[in-house]
Amino acid sequence: xxxxxxxxxxxxxxxxxxxxxxxxxxxxxxxxxxxxxxxxxxxxxxxxxxxxxxxxxxxxxxxxxxxxxxxxxxxxxxxxxxxxxxxxxxxxxxxxxxxxxxxxxxxxxxxxxxxxxxxxxxxxxxxxxxxxxxxxxxxxxxxxxxxxxxxxxxxxxxxxxxxxxxxxxxxxxxxxxxxxxxxxxxxxxxxxxxxxxxxxxxxxxxxxxxxxxxxxxxxxxxxxxxxxxxxxxxxxxxxxxxxxxxxxxxxxxxxxxxxxxxxxxxxxxxxxxxxxxxxxxxxxxxxxxxxxxxxxxxxxxxxxxxxxxxxxxxxxxxxxxxxxxxxxxxxxxxxxxxxxxxxxxxxxxxxxxxxxxxxxxxxxxx
Amino acid sequence: xxxxxxxxxxxxxxxxxxxxxxxxxxxxxxxxxxxxxxxxxxxxxxxxxxxxxxxxxxxxxxxxxxxxxxxxxxxxxxxxxxxxxxxxxxxxxxxxxxxxxxxxxxxxxxxxxxxxxxxxxxxxxxxxxxxxxxxxxxxxxxxxxxxxxxxxxxxxxxxxxxxxxxxxxxxxxxxxxxxxxxxxxxxxxxxxxxxxxxxxxxxxxxxxxxxxxxxxxxxxxxxxxxxxxxxxxxxxxxxxxxxxxxxxxxxxxxxxxx
Numbered sequence: 001x002x003x004x005x006x007x008x009x010x011x012x013x014x015x016x017x018x019x020x021x022x023x024x025x026x027x028x029x030x031x032x033x034x035x036x037x038x039x040x041x042x043x044x045x046x047x048x049x050x051x052x053x054x055x056x057x058x059x060x061x062x063x064x065x066x067x068x069x070x071x072x073x074x075x076x077x078x079x080x081x082x083x084x085x086x087x088x089x090x091x092x093x094x095x096x097x098x099x100x101x102x103x104x105x106x107x108x109x110x111x112x113x114x115x116x117x118x119x120x121x122x123x124x125x126x127x128x129x130x131x132x133x134x135x136x137x138x139x140x141x142x143x144x145x146x147x148x149x150x151x152x153x154x155x156x157x158x159x160x161x162x163x164x165x166x167x168x169x170x171x172x173x174x175x176x177x178x179x180x181x182x183x184x185x186x187x188x189x190x191x192x193x194x195x196x197x198x199x200x201x202x203x204x205x206x207x208x209x210x211x212x213x214x215x216x217x218x219x220x221x222x223x224x225x226x227x228x229x230x231x232x233x234x235x236x237x238x239x240x241x242x243x244x245x246x247x248x249x250x251x252x253x254x255x256x257x258x259x260x261x262x263x264x265x266x267x268x269x270x271x272x273x274x275x276x277x278x279x280x281x282x283x284x285x286x287x288x289x290x291x292x293x294x295x296x297x298x299x300x301x302x303x304x305x306x307x308x309x310x311x312x313x314x315x316x317x318x319x320x321x322x323x324x325x326x327x328x329x330x331x332x333x334x335x336x337x338x339x340x341x342x343x344x345x346x347x348x349x350x351x352x353x354x355x356x357x358x359x360x361x362x363x364x365x366x
Numbered sequence: 367x368x369x370x371x372x373x374x375x376x377x378x379x380x381x382x383x384x385x386x387x388x389x390x391x392x393x394x395x396x397x398x399x400x401x402x403x404x405x406x407x408x409x410x411x412x413x414x415x416x417x418x419x420x421x422x423x424x425x426x427x428x429x430x431x432x433x434x435x436x437x438x439x440x441x442x443x444x445x446x447x448x449x450x451x452x453x454x455x456x457x458x459x460x461x462x463x464x465x466x467x468x469x470x471x472x473x474x475x476x477x478x479x480x481x482x483x484x485x486x487x488x489x490x491x492x493x494x495x496x497x498x499x500x501x502x503x504x505x506x507x508x509x510x511x512x513x514x515x516x517x518x519x520x521x522x523x524x525x526x527x528x529x530x531x532x533x534x535x536x537x538x539x540x541x542x543x544x545x546x547x548x549x550x551x552x553x554x555x556x557x558x559x560x561x562x563x564x565x566x567x568x569x570x571x572x573x574x575x576x577x578x579x580x581x582x583x584x585x586x587x588x589x590x591x592x593x594x595x596x597x598x599x600x601x602x603x604x605x606x607x608x609x610x611x612x613x614x615x616x617x618x619x620x621x622x623x624x
Contacts, residue, residue: 206475219471
């Protein structure tokens, strides 16, 4: 993704829109939706992390939520009354990321020889192991407080500036959800930047080569073991950061936030949005957070208006619709809603797309 | 043409079993620097197995394997690529959904160094390296005769171009030995002729070539020396015209009381 001169004003307008977005949401839809936007940003970070593993390196990981859990529990244990520790955010977040990274390598190392279905099964197991550990580490020594989870986690704050209090700046009230929005937006942009830079690098090409043909990649001199571990580690790091932010934002973590369903949701964001394409993954993340919420709020009243009573429980209807949407997208847009240019070309070998691409490739050659 | 003098690759007593099947039994051969060495034999003779041993895909069961004066008895493919052995595959194994240019750029991986930090910061060394990688990849595409837009997906290239792209990708690793597994399989006479010219110019650039081929005309016209495998054993070796008259070879190909 490269920006030329014409797109600069566009980019500025887009940035401005992102900055005022929480206020627009607040005034149009209400406070609760700003909170949903915050969650959307956390999920986008997760989806982008998983995109490195699944989209770039082609390693199907069904236990990705485990790294989110590691990040969240790191933050929760070191910044809550649980152990009476209250470490600052600049120490806890990087530590959580580092631990998640470590667990990424820990998961990656024994699965290096596995591909496809087999890798999926092992990673699925790994995700469950982490969750069950968190669930049971309350005896004999109470570490995680078991199924009750850890509450009263320190809110996110930086050098005396607390994100959980309302601050007045330039005569505008910034409430907690607004402030978290900007914090998460910053982190999301950082994750996007890192993803973009990695995608168009020597490492990114090596990942894609492994995705396309591991044997050939190895024969061309790529140390597939290290490069795959790097993909696991990078993906897990993003998950860990997102997890730490989640714990600080929510103020409470419990094992049930890290169920298999969450891993599946994040994978859906990547696959539905467009595997390997950052914009697509972001779109997938936004849609899969917002649509179910919209449905949750809309389905009940709609049924009341149509039938005069609740016919189907909105919660189960939500999953039904979700499944239906998945099937339809996979039927009609198998490469995702916003596929990468390469995948788009796979599906429609169009001259215009080729022409657009040509310019960027030749730029790189100069 | 460089004078074949020194030995580049040497196999002695190489055995490879798959269960009870001896795919290679006590094969010894050496390839000299700068020559084009042909490996022929009937189907199932063990040519590709030998190839996979040389390129690290299989570990040999017995025997020794040395390349460029180093021993590589059990070695990973990427280390052999680093040492200077590059290969193509009998069934084309390109990175199908990457562009022609990217395929060749991946070949440069083993000779370049920038890592995560360079990718994130785009420091001067990384940018220079990326430019050099792309530049060399463009050169190699032209060198092997692919004149399509370099952003064409590998899988959208014609069959002959895909074979050439595999060669370009292999050449990008700066090999000392280029190992080609049936490079002209399925090509017509014109394409074969132009590939022959390409292989000759690769050799003239100082790269030793190891060639598995069924096309006898190509082998006879191109190779300096030829080895014949049959049932995992080397039954003949020497100049193409001598090998051609060898009774054991004739028996292996046409049947006989050998």
